Amino acid sequence: MSRPIQALINLSALQHNLIQTKAMVGAARVWAVIKANGYGHGLLRVAKALNQADGFAVASVEEAILLRQAGFLHPILLLEGLFDEAELQVVLQHRLDLVVHSHHQVDWLLAHSVKEPLHLWLKLDTGMHRLGFNEEGLHQALFRLKHHAPHFKCHLMSHLACAEDDHPLNQQQYQRLLAANQTYQFKLSLANSAAIQLAPTMHLNWVRPGIMLYGAGIAPQHITHFKPVMSLVSRVIAIKWLAAGEGVGYGQTWFATRPTCLAVVAVGYGDGYPRHAENGTPVIINNLRVPLVGRVSMDMITVDITDHANQIKLNDPVELWGEQLSVDEVAQHANTIGYELLCGITQRVKIKELTQNEV
Incomplete structure (x- = not known):
């Protein structure tokens, strides 16, 4: 008899949790976050179970390629964008969406004559202070992109630092994102798992559920609606x-x-x-x-x-x-x-x- 430790994966619970998430967010579309090998559950098995998501969000080109090779045609978003200029050709080949958070990534995009449609999610640093442009940098990046590559389809996103808590920074970040978008009227994405559950006004156009899909990180008022995977x-x-x-x-x-x-x-x-x-x-x-x-x-x-x-x-x-x-x-x-x-x-x-x- 082999060593008895096992991780049992309940994919029907994963599907149930996606249904519950969609019910919470109404008309907002869903990026199912399946990075880090599907939060340890297995990238491809998780993607198969979450087939009804509007798109997948991953952390690397390698994860995206595995999904494409397995036949998934969903939009796939690279949450940290390009790590290297050479990755752009792979992004184009596999029709991936990109987060753009730094001027050097804009430089890489404009150094190539990209003719194919490419969805870019420009990241505004509204207070997390990890990745993202400040507001002036965002406008500069958008000016360059629109001037040199008007066929790029641009959207706007940010990331909450204290979404699990009733913290004043949450509203500040939300308002900063809305203010930066007044000129553009882009599609917006802000809400992670915690904000999906605790801040319905922040759902906007796209949400990014991660841990909640796997039945963890659930707020007490929603605990009965989600199942551990x-x-x-x-x-x-x-x-x-x-x-x-x-x-x-x-x-x-x-x-x-x-x-x-x-x-x-x-x-x-x-x-x-x-x-x-x-x-x-x-x-x-x-x-x-x-x-x-x-x-x-x-x-x-x-x-x-x-x-x-x-x-x-x-x-x-x-x-x-x-x-x-x-x-x-x-x-x-x-x-x-x-x-x-x-x-x-x-x-x-x-x-x-x-x-x-x-x-």
Whole structure:
């Protein structure tokens, strides 16, 4: 029998989440963000399940090429645009849409006699201060593009820095984007997953859902409408009793205060489970919620099952996150975010797509 750690992928949940997202945004069109190997779920399987999205958003030409080679004809947006002037030929060949965030990218575009229609999403830095033009730079870039390449189809986008919070910067960024667009009346895109859920006025023409499609990063008022797509599961591989006062694991960071029954589970940071998950991080064993104790090892964790010792046995199923335990809750106990856990599943974890009978 092989090592029991698996990532179960429920593609029907992914399709359900897209339907819920579309219901939220009304007439706005949807860029389904599937970068980073579909947030760890598998680029092509995710794209197939999200076939009803209006377009796909990715981080690299390589991801876009894989989608085209698999037969996807959707608009595909490169969220960071060109990394190198030589990529432009590939962009044209595969009919990709480009984010343009810097003057050097404008230089690359104008250095070539591009005759084909090309959709450009110019990025305005409204307050994130990562990528994007300031307002003066945006107008300069647009003047150059319209003068030298009037056949380019231009749009305007920005990215919210604090969308998860009721932060005054959100409205400032929104108003800066609208103000910059007064002259042009371009199609606009601003809303990420958090803004889709919390700020309906910011949906504009195109939204960019990412983490919400995978059933994570869901606001409390919407939690019942979305389903987790990935369940990380394993099994109990050993059970043992400790005397009061005995320590567990590397560094002996946890000591038993009573006679304690431990379950050892086949999962560790070598699989993508967070090494910094703290004592008390919840784990589901045989449908019971029990606490992690001791440090996470490369291949194993230890869990205190004393209160359920008569209900848990060798080889019982374990859920590290999924339908019964949110990846976001686990992430909080590890001082990180659900994005990192989903994207961090390693190659040695077997991926299994659930059939309709298994869902």
